Amino acid sequence: MTRSSEPTGHGTGSAAGTDSPGATNGTDGTDSISCEGVGVTLSGSSGALDVLGGVDISVARGEFVSILGTSGSGKTTLLRVLGGLLPATTGTVRCHGSVVTGPADGVVTVFQDYVHSLLPWRTVRRNVGLGIEAGCDRAERDERVDEALIMVGLRQRADEYPWRLSGGMQQRVQIARALATRPRVLLMDEPFGALDAMTKASLQDQLQQVQELTATTVVFVTHDVEEAVYLSDRVLVLDGSPAAIGLALDIPLERPRHQVTTKESADYLRLRHRVYEALGHDIGERARLGEHDHA
Amino acid sequence: MPEASAVASRVPPSKALRGRINAVGAAVFVLGLGVWELAVRTGLLDFAYLPPPSDVVVGLGELIETGQLQGALAHTLFVALSGWALAGLLGVAAGSVLGLVRPVWRYSMASLEALRALPIVAFVPVAVLLYGFSARMEIVVACYAALWPILLNTISGMRTEQRLIEVGAVLRLSRPAVLWKIRLPAATAQIVVGLRLGLSISLVLTLVAEMVGNPAGLGFLLVDKAEALQPAQMFAGVFVVGVAGIVLNALLMVAARLAFRGQLNAAGEGG
Amino acid sequence: MAGENGTGGTPLRGLLPLAALLVLWQLTGDPDSPYFPPPSEWFAAVRPLVEGNELLPAVAATSLTFLIGLGVATLIGAIVGTLVGSSRPADRALSPSLEFLRALPAASLVPVATLILGYTTQMKLVVVVLPATWPILLACRSARRSLSPVLLDVPRTLGLSRRHRATKILTPALLPAVLLGVRVAAPLALIITLLVEIVTRVDGLGSVLGAAQANFLSAQVYGLLTITGLLGYLVNWVVTRADNAVSRRMRGEP
Numbered sequence: 027m028t029r030s031s032e033p034t035g036h037g038t039g040s041a042a043g044t045d046s047p048g049a050t051n052g053t054d055g056t057d058s059i060s061c062e063g064v065g066v067t068l069s070g071s072s073g074a075l076d077v078l079g080g081v082d083i084s085v086a087r088g089e090f091v092s093i094l095g096t097s098g099s100g101k102t103t104l105l106r107v108l109g110g111l112l113p114a115t116t117g118t119v120r121c122h123g124s125v126v127t128g129p130a131d132g133v134v135t136v137f138q139d140y141v142h143s144l145l146p147w148r149t150v151r152r153n154v155g156l157g158i159e160a161g162c163d164r165a166e167r168d169e170r171v172d173e174a175l176i177m178v179g180l181r182q183r184a185d186e187y188p189w190r191l192s193g194g195m196q197q198r199v200q201i202a203r204a205l206a207t208r209p210r211v212l213l214m215d216e217p218f219g220a221l222d223a224m225t226k227a228s229l230q231d232q233l234q235q236v237q238e239l240t241a242t243t244v245v246f247v248t249h250d251v252e253e254a255v256y257l258s259d260r261v262l263v264l265d266g267s268p269a270a271i272g273l274a275l276d277i278p279l280e281r282p283r284h285q286v287t288t289k290e291s292a293d294y295l296r297l298r299h300r301v302y303e304a305l306g307h308d309i310g311e312r313a314r315l316g317e318h319d320h321a
Numbered sequence: 322m323p324e325a326s327a328v329a330s331r332v333p334p335s336k337a338l339r340g341r342i343n344a345v346g347a348a349v350f351v352l353g354l355g356v357w358e359l360a361v362r363t364g365l366l367d368f369a370y371l372p373p374p375s376d377v378v379v380g381l382g383e384l385i386e387t388g389q390l391q392g393a394l395a396h397t398l399f400v401a402l403s404g405w406a407l408a409g410l411l412g413v414a415a416g417s418v419l420g421l422v423r424p425v426w427r428y429s430m431a432s433l434e435a436l437r438a439l440p441i442v443a444f445v446p447v448a449v450l451l452y453g454f455s456a457r458m459e460i461v462v463a464c465y466a467a468l469w470p471i472l473l474n475t476i477s478g479m480r481t482e483q484r485l486i487e488v489g490a491v492l493r494l495s496r497p498a499v500l501w502k503i504r505l506p507a508a509t510a511q512i513v514v515g516l517r518l519g520l521s522i523s524l525v526l527t528l529v530a531e532m533v534g535n536p537a538g539l540g541f542l543l544v545d546k547a548e549a550l551q552p553a554q555m556f557a558g559v560f561v562v563g564v565a566g567i568v569l570n571a572l573l574m575v576a577a578r579l580a581f582r583g584q585l586n587a588a589g590e591g592g
Numbered sequence: 593m594a595g596e597n598g599t600g601g602t603p604l605r606g607l608l609p610l611a612a613l614l615v616l617w618q619l620t621g622d623p624d625s626p627y628f629p630p631p632s633e634w635f636a637a638v639r640p641l642v643e644g645n646e647l648l649p650a651v652a653a654t655s656l657t658f659l660i661g662l663g664v665a666t667l668i669g670a671i672v673g674t675l676v677g678s679s680r681p682a683d684r685a686l687s688p689s690l691e692f693l694r695a696l697p698a699a700s701l702v703p704v705a706t707l708i709l710g711y712t713t714q715m716k717l718v719v720v721v722l723p724a725t726w727p728i729l730l731a732c733r734s735a736r737r738s739l740s741p742v743l744l745d746v747p748r749t750l751g752l753s754r755r756h757r758a759t760k761i762l763t764p765a766l767l768p769a770v771l772l773g774v775r776v777a778a779p780l781a782l783i784i785t786l787l788v789e790i791v792t793r794v795d796g797l798g799s800v801l802g803a804a805q806a807n808f809l810s811a812q813v814y815g816l817l818t819i820t821g822l823l824g825y826l827v828n829w830v831v832t833r834a835d836n837a838v839s840r841r842m843r844g845e846p
Contacts, residue, residue: 157750431606
């Protein structure tokens with residue numbers, strides 16, 4: 027396990043995250059994770075399907091980037107390619123300079139489906155320890171598991187089984203499991219997509235705090251525009267077929283952000299408006315369609 | 322199975338059939354036979370009495386020519402099917418009573434479970450003791466063997482979903498109407514499962530009864546050919562037994578599907 | 593077969609008819625009947641076997657064949673089932689051959705095995721293993737097929753080694769299916785062990801039973817039948833308990 031460059035990563039990362047909110051492509055000079063000309067063709071039952079074509083992304087250290095797209099736009103596929111879970115048909119993925127061929131060291135994916143990604147036969151503590159059992163001795167593992175559980179506020183539930191917890195808590199266990207590996211890049215695939223609005227909001231704030239604390243680079247896939255704008259330093263919109271990056275928008279909102287005040291600010295609303303536009307929503311037309319649906 | 326049946330119902334029959342013919346699988350099967358043939362011919366597999374498949378085909382021809390196969394097959398099928406049919410009547414009747422009348426179930430189910438723990442084959446010596454070396458003994462054994470899965474599946478099938486019974490009550494159906502229109506159809510899929518299991522078990526036990534008891538039928542043919550050191554003919558017999566099992570099961574499924582299309586599809590047994 | 597239908601939920605008063613039958617049999621049965629000797633005679637008839645030190649070795653031989661056969665079947669069934677379940681092409685390629693092997697009744701394997709391997713313990717094992725493999729193989733195949741793909745992505749993204757992926761994720765995830773298969777396969781394996789022994793008379797409880805029948809010792813036959821029943825009950829009890837305990841733990845149900 028070569029995760030020794032942690033401390034320095036923390037310092038520069040948090041600077042990029044807070045002091046220069048407009049952080050675009052690698053203000054501190056090094057990309058954390060990037061891809062170039064990535065295309066993916068999947069073979070389905072109805073022949074080959076071009077899901078992605080010519081996607082270029084580069085994410086700076088400590089940056090929080092959201093990838094937005096309508097359902098079926100290939101955003102999950104893109105995240106799987108970044109995480110090394112799915113080989114790209116064309117193009118290359120780089121992580122800290124080296125080409126990714128499988129799941130890279132220091133890159134962890136958090137899945138939407140928390141039910142199936144937690145092992146029901148292990149307690150919360152042992153679930154969180156899953157990724158570091160092989161490389162750490164017992165004392166260090168316990169320490170790191172505790173640290174991760176404290177970050178997501180589940181220290182008290184460590185010895186319970188995941189199926190005894192609510193959906194939001196289960197997702198926090200999955201996030202803690204990723205954090206315990208001390209990742210440099212956290213890839214999140216609609217992690218809050220299956221949760222109710224209240225839980226979602228509190229988890230968003232928790233994720234903000236965790237990222238501020240650890241300066242982890244986050245690539246966050248979602249179909250929720252508000253969520254993307256609220257959390258990110260930069261929003262990328264996937265569209266077209268095969269999909270590519272249609273819009274890259276910096277989100278220079280002040281941090282730390284707040285669920286009520288940030289979302290009331292004019293900047294926030296303006297940015298949100300632009301993202302909706304990029305996703306192809308004509309506000310007026312949508313209203314008419316809504317009426318039509320009711321009739 | 323459910324996906325397969327869902328697809329099959331949407332796709333036109335000819336296409337569904339073509340989709341089901343598994344060329345790769347058949348090729349692997351033939352390849353396996355080829356490897357066996359080669360291994361025996363080249364002496365790679367060296368057992369005194371392991372014939373290559375080509376010899377087995379010759380043995381099959383001999384069995385048919387002398388008429389031994391036809392006689393044995395007819396006897397075994399007759400016994401297995403009569404035992405099974407008897408078990409079907411008994412099992413469905415008794416299973417319905419046990420499934421529908423709670424007091425009867427309460428006061429006899431534990432006895433049945435205790436009896437079920439007795440391994441079925443252990444009854445073959447008892448049957449031989451009671452009925453001697455006769456076809457009647459074989460039928461009794463086949464019937465007893467087939468009875469258990471049919472009985473138990475009927476009992477559990479008759480435990481209709483409470484909601485369906487409520488439907489009957491809401492529609493003000495009489496008790497016989499509830500039995501005939503709701504409970505029996507709801508139990509059909511599971512009874513068919515019991516009948517299938519029963520058929521294959523009755524075939525197995527018929528063979529056992531013929532091996533240790535009544536010297537007739539395919540079971541005796543197998544033992545006889547083994548003792549006469551004619552492995553090719555014996556393997557041919559084994560092959561026929563396997564095919565007979567597959568054909569019987571397929572016929573039963575076709576019949577059941579024709580008779581109870583709706584019930585079986587609903588239970589995902591249609592494929 | 594859930595709830596009340598399981599052995600645990602069946603009211604014990606249901607044993608009354610069986611008990612009544614046995615009592616009636618005992619009271620009205622003729623001790624010299626060649627067909628229906630009363631239960632008290634059964635035990636008297638089995639005693640010489642115990643004293644002659646025949647019964648215990650026979651039970652041991654049967655149990656040994658049963659246990660080894662079931663163990664080998666579990667291993668083969670779990671491995672082949674997992675492989676076939678994880679690859680559609682492999683499944684399609686192998687299923688006709690497997691289906692044909694499955695259709696062969698266990699009884700028809702006995703002459704084949706005796707001819708090739710002789711009247712040996714090895715022969716007994718081969719005949720027991722093949723049929724007992726199917727329930728485990730099928731349960732494993734369908735469990736592997738329906739395994740969530742996310743569960744397989746988790747160890748990859750966490751950087752677990754291939755070995756740890758198998759031991760920490762796949763094995764525990766498929767264990768309930770294996771045990772479900774064993775629960776079906778165990779009674780089957782016992783039946784087939786007895787079957788081989790009855791047909792071939794190679795040592796074991798089945799061959800003692802067959803010999804008793806050949807010598808028209810009807811009381812001994814009934815006595816031995818009762819002993820096989822107890823063995824069958826024991827096997828059922830153990831596998832059901834094991835299955836319930838492990839599934840509850842592994843499937844994460846309270």
